[in-house]
Amino acid sequence: MATLGRLLMYEASRDWLPLVAGDIQSPMAITLVEFIDLKEPIMIVPILRAGLTLAEHASSVFLATKTYHLGKVDILSL
Incomplete structure (x- = not known):
């Protein structure tokens, strides 16, 4: 599942994430x-x-992510 999560994140995001150009020092x-x-921000749901x-392993691909969880709340039980 770990490898699948990383591969899915790469494939799903390679065309829609905004990019900026920069210089790095290579050897x-x-x-x-x-x-x-x-x-x-990159949000994972x-x-x-x-x-x-x-989602746990996909966040290892993008380190600056926020994970959100959806849930149903029964107002009568609150």
């Missing part, structure tokens, strides 16, 4: 690369039990 030279723009496992 050979300074090179221009693209980074994920962290101005827009797992659905059901399998989604919890996938």
Whole structure:
């Protein structure tokens, strides 16, 4: 499940995440690369039990994520 979560996050996000250009120092030279723009937060919303496992490992791909959980609340029981 860990590998599946990482692969699904990569495939689902490679076309829609905003990117910014920047320079990094590699062992050979300074090179221009693209980074994920962290101005827009990445939100993970797992659905059901399998989604919890996938979300846990998917957040290892994108370190700056927030995980949200949806739930049904019975107002009478509050």
